[in-house]
Amino acid sequence: MNANSKPSAASASMRRPAQPIKLYRSAISGHSHRVELFLSLLGLPFELVDVALAAGAHKQPDFLAMNPFGQVPVIQDGDVTLADSNAILVYLTGRYAADAEQWLPGDALAAANVQRWLSVAAGQLAFGPATARVIQLFKLPASPADAIARAHALFKVMEQQLGQSAFLTGSTVTLADIANYSYVAHAPEGNVSLDGYPALRAWLARMEALPRFVPMAKTPVGLAA
Structure with missing residues (x-):
């Protein structure tokens, strides 16, 4: 062909x-x-x-x-x-994926940049905003302070990146964005405010404008109550 x-x-x-x-x-x-x-x-x-x-x-x-x-x-x-x-x-x-290169590029450096954010999703995201949300959602006895602090540390890095590009690794959406979207969008449920991150909020809006976007169920807890 x-x-x-x-x-x-x-x-x-x-x-x-x-x-x-x-x-x-x-x-x-x-x-x-x-x-x-x-x-x-x-x-x-x-x-x-x-x-x-x-x-x-x-x-x-x-x-x-x-x-x-x-x-x-x-x-x-x-x-x-x-x-x-x-x-x-x-x-x-x-x-x-018919456009697999978009989601996970074949170029070594571009692929590494996506993998970096997949690692963030399994690390800083999971132990930051995701953990803060779980503590609030299930009323766990653990203190959320460390998880909230980790969330804000992560969001500062994401804010800097998204001030330079529309998506986490460049001008187009990739698996990096898919892996990180859900817990960022629902961070307020864990008492993590997004107010100080305009570029991050703009990124969330771009994600939600994608064709066939589906939201995650909202839970009225924390700042989302």
Whole structure:
């Protein structure tokens, strides 16, 4: 196929699952939401399967067979069962994204820049705004002070970056943005204010303007109450 030809119907269908992808999730989990958001942005058919975390469904043998760590999200795509939200984003990109280079570039430096923010999502984001939100959401006895401080330290870095580019790694949205959006958007639920971060709030608005964007369920706690 030359550079000017369009993909055939057959090649396009190869990037569609034979049946809807099952997403085992919790509606209030940002890790689950980043997968749901990406599935929607890619226009893929999927089925949401809510896991009753409060009832301990994620610790039952049938769920542990899918993810021994007992965590959501998990996807089932035909004979593929995969856990870990960031791993799922990478899988969906390689398997189904017609514009995979946009989401996860092949260029070494560009790919490293995206991976850096995937690491942030698993590190500073998870132990900052996500942890502060969990403490508030479930009324845990732990003090949220350290998590809130980590959140603001992260947001200062993101504010600086987003003052220079529309998205976290440049002018176009990538997996870096998908992985970090949900917990940033819902940081006020953990008593982390976004008022002092205009570039960060503008980025959230750009994310929410993407075609087929789907929001995460809001919980009226913290500053969002």
